[in-house]
Amino acid sequence: MSTKPLHVVIAGGGTAGWMTANLLAKRWLNQPVTITLVESPDIGIIGVGEGSTPTLKRFFSDMGIAEQDWMSECNAxxxxxxxxxxxxxxxxxxxxxxxxxxxxxxxxxxxxxxxxxxxxxxxxxxxxxxxxxxxxxxxxxxxxxxxxxxxxxxxxxxYHFDSGLVGEFLKRHAQGLGVIHKALNITDVECHPNGDIAALHSKEGERVEGDFFIDCTGFQSLLLQKTLGVNFKSFKDNLFNDSAVVCPTPAQSELPVETRATALSAGWAWQIPLTNRTGNGYVYSSDFISDEQAASELCRHLGVDEDSAALRKLTMKVGQVERHWANNCLAVGLSQGFIEPLEATA
Known part of the structure; x- marks a missing residue:
């Protein structure tokens, strides 16, 4: 008698989605489990130059991925x-x-x-x-x-790394492990009468059903918060920084092996050395400085011309959900919570 395979659906890509897909695919290799990742081709990732703790080293070790296989591809x-x-x-x-x-x-x-x-x-x-x-x-x-x-x-x-490139590398690796990738824009979430999620509906007209869903849709938390109504607990009263402005600069001639965090007037600036560029950003509180003032202060700190700088503004939703797992849905990454990365330890 055949048994219907368990179908796990991951909503969202990026580092959160593709790390999740890789871990599950390796753990359930040769098991009756199908893993599908649904990723919008139109929504970009937060991705800036990022730094990690040694946990990422253990992730790659557990996956059997050697440093020489991924670091050069991700400017790490x-x-x-x-x-x-x-x-x-x-x-x-x-x-x-x-x-x-x-x-x-x-x-x-x-x-x-x-x-x-x-x-x-x-x-x-x-x-x-x-x-x-x-x-x-x-x-x-x-x-x-x-x-x-x-x-x-x-x-x-x-490591320091380009999070966008890491996501792309992990995407290829997960597909090699049998993960199904669907480039779709999710427009609606269908639920069973008992409240469990039944399927995702896309703008392209496709219905993706599953038994278990993992929400990696970033700050919007499309499944856990918007569909299942799990409350978000803000840390705004205690952690004031809620915004960031980023600006890449050329790579350093000698690459340091540490992240630099410099205190500024209303927050702090990170410096993350990659092989092809230097990732810089200013994390600040919008209650104490405007976006324009923050951009100007970052440019002065970096010694770059503000008019020609490639500045990008980010808004952070600081806090966490009251429950990370509700019904048949688990939230991973930004969809379940975020605090400012004071040690650049994504």
Whole structure:
């Protein structure tokens, strides 16, 4: 007796949709599961130059995708630390860094914790993480975190990458695993009498039915919030930054292995080094500065001409949904929540 395969439908592409598709396709390889991703050909992704934590390294490792297979295609560079500039003017500290902790730090991190304890007791001791953690040394000397096979310790690191190119790479990889891709514009969501989602309807006249749906439609949260009515809990009262302006600049001659976050008048600016360009952006609160003022301040910070700069404005919906899973729908990525990426750790 044949059993009808489980049909999982992912609404939306981008890094969220295609990472989800890849993970499910690998996990359910050779199982009676069909995975379809429905992606609008007309809606662009938020995509700017982005940085990750070591979690992305583990994702690619779990997928069996080697760095040499994806990094060059996505203009990616290594990231071992985040450097904060201008955040503590009252303490006379021009900058400090937050390196990722690695296995090698077993021999030095206790000294860091002890010094932090004594600093809280009022003693004048060194508490800069980059003075104790190995990745701090790598960032200072612009060294790669890649080690030879016989190196006895695991070094943790993330990446800087072009999120649009990563999405395209993961799309091709997922299709190689059997994921079905449909370029459709979703216009309506059909539900069963019990409230479960039954199918997606498109402008092109196609109906895509499924047993389980994953909402990767970004801030609009078409399935979880708009269709199933799950409430969104805003963090606006506590996290003021709700906007960003981005501006690419040419690639740096020497690529750093860290993200830079610089404090500005109403927020902070990121600098993310890619192989083909430098990703820059200013995250700010629209309650304290206008979009035009923010764009001007970013251009002054970068030393570029505002009239010729390729500026782009983004609006952020800061908060999270009350439930990430409702009925037969799970939200992943921006559709379930977002907070400002203070350490550029997408």
């Amino acid at each position: 560079t290594y990231k071992v630390s985040i450097r904060f500039e201008g955040w503590s003017p009252g303490a006379n500290i021009p900058a400090y860094s937050h390196p990722f902790i690695s296995q090698l730090d077993t021999f030095s991190e206790r000294s860091f914790y002890v010094n932090c304890f004594h600093r809280r007791m009022g003693q004048d001791v060194t508490t800069r993480p980059d003075e104790f953690l190995f990745n701090g040394w790598l960032a200072k000397h612009q060294r790669s975190p890649v080690t030879p096979p016989n190196f006895p310790f695991r070094i943790e690191y993330g």
